[in-house]
Amino acid sequence: MNRSTIDLWVGVFVAAGFGALLFLALKVGNLASFTTNEIYEVKANFANIGGLKVRAPIKSAGVVVGRVGAISFDDQSYEAIVTMNLDSEYKFPRDTVAKILTSGLLGEQYIGLEAGGDSKMLANGDRLQLTQSAVVLENLISQFMFNKAAEGKDSSK
């Protein structure tokens, strides 16, 4: 087994290995979609973010237009501050509404953007004014029970 044959095969092996890694990154993973695009940051406050996680998708009309960049807490207003990284390709008006929605019944939570009608567009560093917090299941249930109880009292009058 002489040197040049060994070198050849090692070269083939390393090239194949990197090829496999590239295949995994591009064809299997989502490298092609988001990390290459330019983004701009927009912040939004929520009373309750529920189960929203960093890197959760931000969708508008069902299309992914960005990812959640960071989540932090404002201890002045006691609200959650979500930093959204939006794809620079997509511009949204200043009065866009951000809602925290659930995919499916009990699935992952994501942010849905509903565009408003303002002529001025959001820029990097802007803050969304209108938000709707996540639906918390316990609150929903207790509200339902409360309504049921109130109905019962009404009908018994």
Added chain:
Amino acid sequence: MHDSNIVEVENLWFGYDPRQPVLRDVSVSIPRGKVVGIMGQSGCGKTTLLRIIGGAHMPTRGGARVLGALTHDLDRDGLYAMRRKMGMLFQFGALFTDMTVYDNVAFPMREHTDLAEEQIHDLVMMKLQAVGLRGAAGLVPSELSGGMARRVALARAIALDPQLMLYDEPFAGLDPISLGVIGRLIRQLNDSLGATSIIVSHDVAECLDIVDHLYFMADGRVVSEGTPQSVRDSREPFVDQFVHGKPEGPVPVNYPAPPYDADLELSGD
């Protein structure tokens, strides 16, 4: 302490376990340019002594001064510098099995010198010619006989023209012709290189033929020494038993055991 001694071992004590010494109070001097033999029974410590001279172990007490420096005082770089001036032939050759004969002999040259490949080629051919195996340069160690492998190892050991050659049982297991060849080579190379050689062996006939001086060891001590002639004529009981291969003498042949009839259960209950 003579400056003309390449190796001076003084009151050396050594044991792998310090409580069980393998070498006891050993003192040996190897003069420059001589071929010296160290002989004794298997397990008497002669190979261990050789390894200490090569710097492989730290003595428990005393020391070995080799080529001017105390082996246990040297740091790694110093030890490696000392070893570059030495050559060692291991008992079964210890050739690198994944390389050809040529690459084996070229190994020390490639590792320690900056010579160009053409110069290395000439040197390798010279060394192989000296041991009579120039034509075997392309073979691999698995294709060599025992005697040939040992000669290639010898060529590798002299690759950098060492000042001190150490031989660990160079005659073990060889046929009579190879025995004679190796013995003659050891003597010739020593004289032509102007080197000093230490041979550890228990082949009496070959050693008496080629050495200038002999040391005898038993139980980790030096028990006798002398020139080949004085050894042949010696009446000392140990030397006599060893040199003439007698079963009776100071060295016990049987392993210590309880009385024979006890083992055979001849003494009735």
Added chain:
Amino acid sequence: MPISSFRETDLADGALRRFFERLGSQVTARVWRLGFASRFLGYMVLHSGTALRRFPLTIREIYFAGVLSLIIILVSGLFVGMVLGLQGFNTLERYGSSEALGVLVALSLVRELGPVVAGLLFASRAGSAITAEIGLMKATEQISAMEMMAVDPIARVVAPRFWGGVISMPLLAALFSAMGIFGGYLVGVKLIGVDEGAFWSQMQAAVDVREDIVNGVIKSFVFGIAVSWIAVFEGYDAPPTAEGVSGATTRTVVTSSLAILALDFILTALMFTGGNGR
């Protein structure tokens, strides 16, 4: 039958005590050996200059550890992927989610099976070969001969084999995963008939480069270091006899496999639970 005399309880105490003494000494012996192995690793890394400066030495070891393992890795990867395709489809179909087959195959391979199974195969094939080779060199005094020729055997023989293994392992794991996904594709799309578009698009949506693929590569890198370290150490420390070398080879495979599984648990716990979201 006489009641337990003083002598019998004495014996029982002795046996129990001997058991604990042996246990303690075995544990101390193992801990001592681990310390020795760590010093060995440190020394080898510090003296890796030769392996890097004379890179053909390392290339030769990449050949013996990596290239010669290609066949077993690729074939195993293919089969594992195909089995994932079959089993995955069986289970997903029950919940009407058979289109998520691509996601199942890809995530299983990239996160876990790729690094772990490739690591286990590498330990058995290349790790044992490295241990045997170094052990035999020690038994035939080639290592001592090198020392006497003033060449550091750890730098010249051990380090290139270590780095060859470390470089080969992530590449082999990636090839295993890629081959497995291909196998899952063959079975799922071509054989069973899952929609090809759904297979790939759902996979791409679910597999994240940073979280899944990079973590998988990190795992295989860590496994590579562990297996290569164990293989070269066991070879270098093997008693220079036939039993010694065979015992060392066995120990390499067993210890490497256990190390891979244990490290996999630790890394998975760190990567796939703690780091993900708040």
